[in-house]
Amino acid sequence: MNAQTETWIDIGALDDIPVRGARVIRTRVGCVALFRTAKDEVFAIDDDCPHKKGPLSEGIVHGKAVTCPLHNWVISLETGLVNAPDEGSVQTYPVRVSEGRVHLNPAQLAQGAGA
Amino acid sequence: MTEKLVVIGAGMASGRVLDHLFESAPDAYDVTLFGAEPRGNYNRIMLSPVLSGEKTYDEIVTHDADWYAAHGVTCRFGEAVTGIDRDRKVVLSEAGETPYDKLLIATGSAPFIIPVPGKDLPGVITYRDLDDTNAMIEAAEKPGGRAVVIGGGLLGLEAAAGLKLRGMDVTVLHLMGHVMERQLDPTAGHLLKADLESRGIRVHTTANTHEIVGTDRVEAVRLDDGTEYPADIVCMAVGIRPETSLAKAAGLACGRGLHVDDQMVTSDESILAVGECVEHRGLCYGLVAPLYDMAKVAAKTLAGTEGAYEGSLTSTKLKVTGVDLFSAGDFADADDREEIVLRDAARGVYKRLVLQANRIIGAVMYGDTADGAWFFGLLKDGTDISEMRETLIFGPAYAGGTPLDPMAAVAALPDEAEICGCNGICKGQITSAIAGGATTLDGVRQTTKASSSCGTCTGLVEQLLSVTLGDAYAAPAAQPMCKCTDLTHEDVRRLIKSQELKAMPAVWQAGHWKTSCGCHVCRPALNYYLLSDWPDDYVDDGQSRFVNERNHANIQKDGTFSVVPRMWGGITTPDELRAIADAADKFSVPTVKVTGGQRIDLLGVQKQDLPSIWADLNAAGLVSGHAYAKGLRTVKTCVGTDHCRFGTQDSTGLGIKIEKAMWGSWTPHKVKMAVSGCPRNCAEATCKDVGVVCVDSGYEVSVAGAAGMDVKATEFLAKAETEDETLDLIMAFTQIYRENAKYLDRPYKWVAKVGLDWVKERVVEDLENRAALVARFKHSQSIYQVDPWAERANDTVAEKWSPMADLTLEAAE
Numbered sequence: 001m002n003a004q005t006e007t008w009i010d011i012g013a014l015d016d017i018p019v020r021g022a023r024v025i026r027t028r029v030g031c032v033a034l035f036r037t038a039k040d041e042v043f044a045i046d047d048d049c050p051h052k053k054g055p056l057s058e059g060i061v062h063g064k065a066v067t068c069p070l071h072n073w074v075i076s077l078e079t080g081l082v083n084a085p086d087e088g089s090v091q092t093y094p095v096r097v098s099e100g101r102v103h104l105n106p107a108q109l110a111q112g113a114g115a
Numbered sequence: 116m117t118e119k120l121v122v123i124g125a126g127m128a129s130g131r132v133l134d135h136l137f138e139s140a141p142d143a144y145d146v147t148l149f150g151a152e153p154r155g156n157y158n159r160i161m162l163s164p165v166l167s168g169e170k171t172y173d174e175i176v177t178h179d180a181d182w183y184a185a186h187g188v189t190c191r192f193g194e195a196v197t198g199i200d201r202d203r204k205v206v207l208s209e210a211g212e213t214p215y216d217k218l219l220i221a222t223g224s225a226p227f228i229i230p231v232p233g234k235d236l237p238g239v240i241t242y243r244d245l246d247d248t249n250a251m252i253e254a255a256e257k258p259g260g261r262a263v264v265i266g267g268g269l270l271g272l273e274a275a276a277g278l279k280l281r282g283m284d285v286t287v288l289h290l291m292g293h294v295m296e297r298q299l300d301p302t303a304g305h306l307l308k309a310d311l312e313s314r315g316i317r318v319h320t321t322a323n324t325h326e327i328v329g330t331d332r333v334e335a336v337r338l339d340d341g342t343e344y345p346a347d348i349v350c351m352a353v354g355i356r357p358e359t360s361l362a363k364a365a366g367l368a369c370g371r372g373l374h375v376d377d378q379m380v381t382s383d384e385s386i387l388a389v390g391e392c393v394e395h396r397g398l399c400y401g402l403v404a405p406l407y408d409m410a411k412v413a414a415k416t417l418a419g420t421e422g423a424y425e426g427s428l429t430s431t432k433l434k435v436t437g438v439d440l441f442s443a444g445d446f447a448d449a450d451d452r453e454e455i456v457l458r459d460a461a462r463g464v465y466k467r468l469v470l471q472a473n474r475i476i477g478a479v480m481y482g483d484t485a486d487g488a489w490f491f492g493l494l495k496d497g498t499d500i501s502e503m504r505e506t507l508i509f510g511p512a513y514a515g516g517t518p519l520d521p522m523a524a525v526a527a528l529p530d531e532a533e534i535c536g537c538n539g540i541c542k543g544q545i546t547s548a549i550a551g552g553a554t555t556l557d558g559v560r561q562t563t564k565a566s567s568s569c570g571t572c573t574g575l576v577e578q579l580l581s582v583t584l585g586d587a588y589a590a591p592a593a594q595p596m597c598k599c600t601d602l603t604h605e606d607v608r609r610l611i612k613s614q615e616l617k618a619m620p621a622v623w624q625a626g627h628w629k630t631s632c633g634c635h636v637c638r639p640a641l642n643y644y645l646l647s648d649w650p651d652d653y654v655d656d657g658q659s660r661f662v663n664e665r666n667h668a669n670i671q672k673d674g675t676f677s678v679v680p681r682m683w684g685g686i687t688t689p690d691e692l693r694a695i696a697d698a699a700d701k702f703s704v705p706t707v708k709v710t711g712g713q714r715i716d717l718l719g720v721q722k723q724d725l726p727s728i729w730a731d732l733n734a735a736g737l738v739s740g741h742a743y744a745k746g747l748r749t750v751k752t753c754v755g756t757d758h759c760r761f762g763t764q765d766s767t768g769l770g771i772k773i774e775k776a777m778w779g780s781w782t783p784h785k786v787k788m789a790v791s792g793c794p795r796n797c798a799e800a801t802c803k804d805v806g807v808v809c810v811d812s813g814y815e816v817s818v819a820g821a822a823g824m825d826v827k828a829t830e831f832l833a834k835a836e837t838e839d840e841t842l843d844l845i846m847a848f849t850q851i852y853r854e855n856a857k858y859l860d861r862p863y864k865w866v867a868k869v870g871l872d873w874v875k876e877r878v879v880e881d882l883e884n885r886a887a888l889v890a891r892f893k894h895s896q897s898i899y900q901v902d903p904w905a906e907r908a909n910d911t912v913a914e915k916w917s918p919m920a921d922l923t924l925e926a927a928e
Contacts, residue, residue, distance in 0.1 A: 011920045020632065020658040023919035034919065038632045055674045058662040060635040067635035069662035069670060074635075106922065 008096065008103040014042065015100070022057035022066070027109050032093060033057035034102060035077050037064060042102055043077035044095045050088030117145050120417065121206050121213055123196050123361065124221035125150030127159055128390030128406040130178050132219060135414030137186050143418060146188045147213055149206070152244055153193035155179045160403050160537075162248045166277030168613025169606070172245060199365040201383055217385055217417060220362055220373060224355035224391035224401065229265065233327030239349045242274045254348040255281035262286070263336045263346040265324055267294035269433060271352035272311065276438075278350070279316050282615055286344045287311070288322040288336065290353075298431045298442040303465055303481040310438055310463070319344075357392045357399055372399045377423040379413040389413045395426060402429045403537045430491045430536050432484070439480075441487035444494050445469065446477030457508045466508055473501045486510035488575065492532040492541075525578040534579065535565035535572045545576060549583045556580065597636035599628045604640065604857040611644050617652045619645065619659070633659075640858035643745065646781060647853045650895040663743035666916075667903040668725055676725060677718040679742035680732050681778065684752045684770035684790075685713030694735030702728050712749030712787060714740055723917040729904035738902040745859075746781045747788070747849075750774040751799065755792030755809065764809035766792035769838050773807075776842055777849065779900035780892070783856040783865070786849065801829045804862040805845055814841040818848055818874075819866040827863055830871050833879040847878045847885045850892035 017023050017036040024031045024047050031047035033056050041064070047057050054070030064077045074083040080092040094105040122129050125148050133146065150156075156178040164170040183190050191208070198207040205212040226241035228234055240250050251274070254260055260283045264275045267289030279285045287294070293304030294311075308318045323339040327349055335345045357372035368374040368382035372394030379387050389409040391401055400406065405427035415422030430443035446469045448454075457466040462482060468490065469477035474497050478490040489511045493500060500507055511527050528534075530543030540563050548562040559576055560567040566576045581588045595601045602610070607626060616622045619641050623633065633641065638659035645653040657665050668676035680695065695715055699707055705719040720728055729739075741748060750773050753759065755766030770790040777788070789800035790807040800806030802822035806829045808815045813836045820829035832848065835841040848862075851874060856865035866874060877884050 009922065016915075016919055018658060018915075023915070025920040025922055026918045027922040031918070052672070053674070055670075058666070058670060058674075060638060060661070061658065062632055062634045062638065063630060070672070072635060104922075109922070 007107070008105055011095075011102045011104050013100055014040065014097055014102055017042070017102070020061040022059075022061065024055075024057045025104075027106075029091075029109055031055075031057070032104075032109075034095065034104075035061055035066060037061060037077070040097070042095050042097050044093035044104055045075070045077060045080050046090040048090070049073055049075070050082060050090055051086065056090070117142065118216035119214060120144035120146045120217045120219065121215035122146060122148045122219045122221065123206065124223055124390070124392075125152070125156050125178075125190075125192065126221060126223050126390060127156065127177070127403060128223070128410055129219060129221035130156040131407050131410035132221070132389055132413045132417070133178075133186070133188070135411055136417055139414065139420070140418040141186075144217070146186075147215075148183070148188050148190050148192075149194060149196050149208065150190070150192040151195065152246070154245070155183065155190075155192070157245065159244070162242070162245065163273035163277055165245075166248050166251055166274065167280040168277075168609055169280075171609070196361060199361060199386075201365055201386070204385065215385070217387065219413065219417070220381070220386060220388040220392060221390045222358040222361060222392045225358045226351060227354040227356050228351055229324060229353055231324055231326050233329055233333065234351070236327055236329045236333045237331070238329070238333035238347065239327060239351060242270055242350055242352045243355075251278060251348065251350065252281065255283045257347065258282070260284070260347045261345055262348050262350060263288060263344050264350045264352060265336070266352035266354070267291070267318065267320065268297065268352065268354065269295060269431065271350070272307075272433060274350050274352055275311070275316050276314070279314060280614055285315075286317040286319060286346075288324060288338070288344070289318070289320050290323060292321055294318060294320065295433075295440075295442075298479075299440065299481075300446050300467060300479050302467070303440065303442070303479045306463060306465055306481045307433075307438065307440060317344075355391065355401055357394065359392055362388070362392070370394050370397075377412070377425060378416045379409055379424060380416060387413050387416060395424065398426060400427065400429070402431065404429055404539055407538050428495050430478075430487065432487075432536075439482055439484045441480040441484035441491075442478065443487070443491045444475070444477035446479050452476070455504075455508045468508060470500070473499050473504075475500060488533055488536075488572070489528060491536070492529070495533070496531065525575060526582045534575050535563075537572075538564040538567070540565035542579065545579050546583050549580060554580070554584060554588065596640065597634055599623075599630040599633050599637050600626050602626050607641070608644055608648075608855070608857075611648055617645065617649045619656065643781060643783060643858050646899070647783075647895070650898045664745065666722070666725065667729075667739055667743060667907065668720070669743045671718065673719075675719045675721055677716050677742070678720050678725070678728055678732075679710065679714050679716050679740035680737035681740040681774075682714050683774050684750055684767050686752075686767060686771065687715075691735060691737060694732060694737060698728050698731045701731065710742070710749075712742075713751050714742065714749060716742070726908050726916050730908035733902070733905050733908055739904045741778065744781070745784050746779065746786065747774070747777040748785050749787055750777070751787070751789040751803075753790075753792050753797040755790075759792055761795060762792035762809070763811050764792055764814065766790040766798065766807075766809050769807065769809075769814070769841065770798075772838060773842060773845060776846065776896075779902075780849065780853070780896060781899060782849065782853050783858050784861045786852075786862065788845070802826065803829065805829075805848060807841060807845075812836075814838070816841055816844045816848075819863040819871070821861060821863045823861075825863070830866070832871075832875065843885060843889050844878065846892045847888035848874065850888040850895075851878055853892075853895075 017034055019036055020038050022033045022035045024033050032044050033047040035043045047055055049056055049068040051073050054068040056066050056068055058069040059066040065074050067074050073086045080090045082088040093108045096103050158175040158177050161175040194208050196208045205214045226243050240247050255278055262278045262283045262285050264271045264287045267287050275285045275287045293301045294308055311318055325337045325339045327333055328335040328337055333346050333349050335343050337343045359369045359373045362373040363369050373388045373392050375381055375388050375393045375395050379389055381388050390406050408427050409424050412422040412424040433440050453470045455468045464482035467479045468475055475494040480487055528542050532542045534542050544563050545565050548559055553559045553562045559565055566573045596604050614625055616625055622641055639661055642656050642659040646655050662670050668678055699717055702724050704717045708716045710716050750770045752767045752770030756762040786804045788805045789798040789803045791798040791800040792809050800808050802820040806817050813834055815834050817829035817831045821827040833844055835844055852862050
């Protein structure tokens with residue numbers, strides 16, 4: 001683990017993300033989508049679908065997955081993996097919710113930028 | 116020489132006789148069929164699912180007018196037979212005399228009415244035919260209605276469960292100490308009672324009805340002990356008696372039922388009888404399986420071949436969704452009998468086998484009835500079970516030491532094991548039908564009739580298909596909505612209406628969804644069904660809508676959006692055009708295009724700019740064109756009498772009126788309309804979902820066209836004389852489509868399923884229904900006709916269209 005693990009950035013209020021919906025944040029590696037599930041869990045993954053770069057933040061959220069709005073690929077919010085029979089994955093980012101605020105750990109953003 | 120066969124009674128028994136007869140001897144008889152009900156033959160045992168809303172009448176029809184016509188049967192439905200003159204061999208009816216060479220009596224049974232005061236009051240109904248069922252469905256439409264069912268037997272409990280599912284408050288009164296005492300022992304009866312009570316059905320056993328109270332119609336039922344249950348309807352389901360009045364009047368030998376011999380011939384050799392009206396070797400039957408056995412033999416006798424009916428052993432299943440019970444044979448206690456009992460209280464499972472001289476003579480199962488067919492097979496065959504007695508109660512999976520897998524259990528069944536109790540079809544017949552090419556459920560149903568009656572063995576038949584065919588077996592044709600549920604779209608729509616489900620979690624619960632909150636396939640469909648069925652109660656869920664409807668703009672392949680303002684009837688003004696041009700400049704819109712629906716499309720708008728561009732367009736009086744919606748898109752017009760030398764009516768004016776009435780309505784799929792001012796049809800109205808072609812004498816309204824993946828001309832719906840009538844027709848058609856179609860079926864696909872005649876009956880011919888449809892459409896519009904742009908152009912909402920945070924400047928290292 002690197003030294004940045006414990007740095008968390010306050011992104012905004014949980015209530016700014018619709019339930020079973022998403023908002024995006026701009027980063028140096030592109031847009032990252034923050035998803036909020038029906039059970040108020042929050043996940044952060046790259047906004048671009050690995051298929052044809054559809055904006056995942058515009059997809060329908062069900063369980064812990066999102067369906068890409070362009071061609072219905074289903075992506076796990078937890079692992080970033082695409083559900084079979086399609087193949088691929090997106091980067092996931094650590095997020096946590098405390099006292100109604102959403103925080104993101106930017107360490108992966110740096111790695112993503114280097115990749 | 117063709118002989119004359121007259122059949123009295125168009126029910127399941129006679130229907131089955133005709134099936135067999137036309138198979139084996141299609142030209143032997145000239146058939147005339149009398150039926151008391153004014154309709155063809157349907158599967159009477161499926162009335163319970165119709166009552167509960169799980170099936171429709173159309174789904175349970177077994178012989179329709181086409182079938183009778185194809186087999187040359189003269190139908191005399193709704194005509195009462197008044198007598199039989201055996202000397203002259205004629206049947207007497209209202210219309211005169213009908214001669215016969217052979218007569219088949221299949222008059223069935225009549226419900227038993229207990230002779231208490233008030234039994235003839237309006238609101239007291241029996242439960243035998245479709246009219247009774249419809250009367251109950253109608254009674255259940257009144258909110259908070261109360262029903263009392265007298266009789267806790269098979270029929271009474273199915274009626275009670277159906278009425279409860281329809282939303283009524285239901286009480287069952289049963290004379291005996293436990294429900295279904297003819298099929299269940301007290302323990303299973305108690306489990307069933309508890310199960311029914313947990314569904315909110317009140318069950319009062321040892322209830323002796325004293326009188327039915329009421330002045331003009333029923334008000335309550337009073338018991339001997341003084342207890343009174345208020346009631347809006349009373350369903351009398353205490354039993355049936357064979358309907359033999361015609362036979363008795365004709366002097367045929369009758370006991371409890373009409374006497375028949377093993378060839379199904381009555382005391383008159385020209386007259387046969389089958390079904391619930393007969394008494395054979397001292398027994399009368401009220402279940403479907405014996406009727407079918409009799410029908411087989413009667414058909415053979417009629418065809419002049421040999422056959423003999425030797426009585427039936429019957430088993431019973433209750434058709435109440437979620438209740439599993441099975442019973443067969445005799446299960447009373449006696450000195451020379453032993454029993455094996457298995458109880459699993461936590462799972463609500465109870466199994467009891469009654470043995471006599473090492474043979475099963477009775478079986479009762481509750482909660483888990485998967486092994487019912489196997490036990491029933493052992494019972495019918497009189498198999499000596501002493502070898503497997505120790506594990507017998509655990510079923511066939513243990514009997515041969517095979518693993519506990521339902522597939523293995525089915526595979527382990529002997530060929531003689533009965534699978535379909537209704538039709539008496541055993542495993543061997545089904546597997547040979549499969550080997551003979553019946554590789555689908557429907558195929559098996561058609562070749563063997565297995566699973567085509569009450570349907571409870573459908574699962575077993577499917578397992579047999581998959582055991583026999585392996586991977587070659589394709590899933591049944593009725594496609595479930597999605598992986599979250601086994602129900603089809605049609606099932607779900609019916610469930611939403613019949614059980615008044617008004618929220619998505621309620622649908623998930625009632626439909627046994629396998630996921631916690633649906634998926635991208637079912638959620639948009641459910642959202643539509645709920646908002647279309649319950650405009651007053653349901654709150655639209657944006658997160659269950661596809662991206663375009665959620666953002667009120669069309670997403671493009673690069674993630675930008677397109678914006679299309681509404682132009683009523685394709686008419687615009689220089690001011691509107693200037694506002695559009697200004698907006699295109701201000702937001703650097705890369706592409707401006709004129710669409711096929713006579714609108715202007717601004718393509719390539721960034722998501723965060725959407726609220727601002729909407730605000731600008733709103734300020735110029737432009738509203739959302741819903742170019743993204745499963746709803747009304749455009750009404751395309753030509754210039755009509757305003758300018759055109761051929762125009763016959765004001766097509767532009769009418770188009771604008773239609774668009775003003777229809778905009779903002781959500782529909783199962785997009786809806787495009789057009790109005791042409793003359794038959795030259797410049798607005799291309801005859802390939803739209805709804806098209807109007809103006810003529811000198813009025814307006815020709817046609818529907819169900821297509822010009823996409825499929826190309827299809829519209830079909831003529833009706834001709835209207837005025838613009839108002841045209842508008843009413845269009846609103847009524849749109850509403851009936853909204854209420855009935857499957858999500859993502861365009862009108863042409865939906866009309867192909869229900870038939871244009873079905874639509875015409877309700878929209879064109881039935882004026883009262885047309886008015887009701889229009890009223891429901893207008894009511895929905897009073898709630899949903901709002902401009903989504905104006906709603907979302909204000910600042911607080913607009914914020915949500917922008918990124919939540921910008922970390923591009925954040926130091927990551």
